[in-house]
Amino acid sequence: MPSPFPFVRVLAGLAAVLVAVAGVLVYNTLRFTPPPAASLNAPAALVVPVPDSAVSHLQQALRWRTVSAADTAQVDTAQFAGLRRLLRRAYPRLHRQLTGYLVGGRTLVYHWQGQDTALAPAVLLAHQDVVPVEAATLAQWHVSPFAGTVRDGYVWGRGVTDNKANLIAICEATEALLAQGLRPRRPVYLVFGHDEEVGGLRGAARVARWLQARHRRAAYVLDEGGFVTRERVPGLVGRPVALIGTAEKGYLTVELSAALPGGHSSLPASMTALELVGGALAQLRAQPFPAGFTPAMQAFAAHVGPHLPFGQRLAFANQWLLEPLILRAYSRKPGGNAAVRTTVVPTIFRSGVQANVVPTTAAVLLNLRLLPGMNSTQALQQLRARLSDQRLQLRPVGFVSEPGPTSADSARSYRRLESLVHHLVPGVISTPFLMTGITDARHFTGLTPNVYRFSMMTDPQGLHGVDERLSLASYRQCITFYASLLAATP
Template identity: 55%
Template sequence: MLPFSRLVFWPLFLVCALGAGLVARTCWFSTTAPAPSPGLAQSLTPGASAAALSRLQQAIRFRTVSQDDTLQVDTVQFAGFRRFLAVSYPLTHRHLSPRLIGGGTLLFTWPGRADGPGTLLLAHQDVVPVEDSAQWQFPPFAGLVRRDSIWGRGVTDNKANLIGQLEAIEILLHEGYVPSHPVYLVLGHDEELGGWRGAARAAAWLRARGLRLARVLDEGGFITRRRVPGMQGRPVALIGTAEKGLLTVELIASAPGGHASMPAAETAPDLLLTALQQLRHHEFTAQLTEPMQQLAGRVGPVLPWPQRLAFANRWLLEPLILRGYAASPAGAAAIRTTLAPVRLLAGSKDNVVPAEARARLNLRLLPGSTVATTLQQLRSLLPDSGRVRLRVVGRPAEPTRQAALVSSPDYALLDASLPVRALSTPFLMVGQTDARHFTSFTRQVFRFGPMSDPAGFHARDEHLAVSSFLGGIRFYRHYLRNLPE
């Protein structure tokens, strides 16, 4: 039998050694902190700034609203918006020869000095509907400038990017700039519906002609002082290097109906609610995917000491990191597949028990999972009685593959083009973009819009700081001017 002193010494020694190792790794980790981008120095003239802002205001006034029922889409608004773009950006329309695709999407081609793989910029014309305009501080389609911000439906999603790209291209054409290789600009008209009539057909058009892409840049992340815990107000540019998949399913519960005065022990709504609770209480596996691991490597070294210790020692402390992410809806969305009930339908009369009840569920799939495996999981959680069925609605989308690492020249160009001093980092896009239709062309697919803390995505009081919009023009101008030869 070992003496008592030895029984105490060795465990204490191991604990101290482990603690010293964790601290040493954290100190080394601190030395790997990347330098933030210094931000662009040049700015627009006051006259150019005022003119660009006026054009964005006019763009917001076109009610280019997406509708699930395409027969309800106001095509007059979309056509008017395209005419407005033609008048506002004459050099772009003269030199880039826009082509109408899918009835509303514009595809511009900017010939380069040489053929070869080109660069694709994406933005979209369509916006989501306004549910109750009376709840807005300012009319949602007025494009008003108040409190140093521009307000209106679609200003952040996605007309500030769209106008910013066109402003930058118009400026470069006026300067006589010609890119080294082709540049394509796709302005989709149905991104909010999946982009199947617009971006998907634009991708097919490029593919049918054997055209190649070296890099793709679409909307996605942005510059934020508020969204990265622990950064204490320091600006972080979130560059999406992958996006989650999309799956919408419908649960259909069936049971005998009847008079509401004599309900059965278990009705169709009962079955549906039980199934919903079962699915909602199921937690999909949490993990740090590659984009989030890269985020940990970029942001971790400059976080406060406790978080820095955890990120520096992920091999041991990853469960704690995952628990911290899971504490908020936004954090949980970054580490696991999510499921949200979005529509419920049952019954047509107060005194009739419905024989059928339905619910739609929207799932966002973490990279590493698939539509097939997720469906298998869902079906395994449903009761075996067969009275609750599950069917797929719409077109599912698999999670995308990861873009190139932060050491790639294309990522470096994004970093160098930031309009303000900020630390850039990859991250996982939890939503879907038109960029996913082009992932077969290249791995260099990035999702980033040069806006600073935009507000009101798909919500009321959507607005963006005027300075942020003007910074976006500078971003796109620098980005296009410095594309690799």
């Protein structure tokens, strides 16, 4: 009869290993602390009077329907001209004392000469253009989307969060500083693009090339992107978290199509072009790109992880063992999934002309947001490898934006920005993070390694959707933030 002792020894050994691993996990968790807070002195938060006219100016800006379109023939240029007239009328000092340029027909650039012209300039970005309002959603809005309504402590309207609040806040801050006779230490460029929502190729991209030819480098670039949230970081709901974008995903649109014989709907073939494309779409959605942590998300985990409840903190403190579980948890929600993988989503389907005609062609546009580390060529190759039917065609359409570099959160300009956020929002947790959308900032990565994406807003609502709105408190804080930043120009 075999002795039970070897089996007991094996169990004892396994128990000892499990206890050791558990000890390591707990030890790592207890040692898991956030990076040191910025040691630089915070720029003084200026006391900037915010007159009633500041709100009125934002309301008026929202009434100009500055909708951009990839087809420039569809753009109502009179709306952009009206917004320019508003800016000239509302901000006379800005237009008198700063040098203005018009780039690409509608992008506005203002150069503010600094006290020390030898210093590299700072570049602040915002954009004039907005996305259209879907006609089918008009009845769902509680206010008219282009009325600039103030209601319940919010400013409502298409483009208020993306991105006219930033644009008008920058102008209000600049006008206030000029009224006080203040001048930034380093030169500043204010760049207000006109086609950010369709790629920024005619506006911000041209400005970036012009600045490179003129200056070759910039101290830092700040654009829209992250914001302060009390709602969107699981485990920290109720506590302010400032999401400072240090990287952004790439952008690629591809057309998936097929052509098969069509004809009369009373005599359908066993497979139609529409069914073939639909099946391929389901196939692609069922095979997502692999998940992984990019440098920006690793930094996010390092800054936010130590503040989470113990179970989540343990996971982030021990990624060497638990990363697959973390990625699985991220993948369950749209926001988390977008942060850890290249995403693919159908946006436009094209097929058919009449109910009794089987279409000969079908096509769907797929929009990809590329995780840093994956370029458009690699993404296309992986998509093609997932398609088993040779009758399917896949081709890129429109503009392509490759994922850009990640800006270091150790840079002096980041630390100054972080310090200012901490000064304005007591108790805030600031963190780098990965922007899942694209911004005009990506055109400026050749000017400086210090490119950041952050708005001093708290939980803006309705971005690109119904009832887009921003609290008046957030708007006023944006003005204070830009005034303080411009006065300090780190």
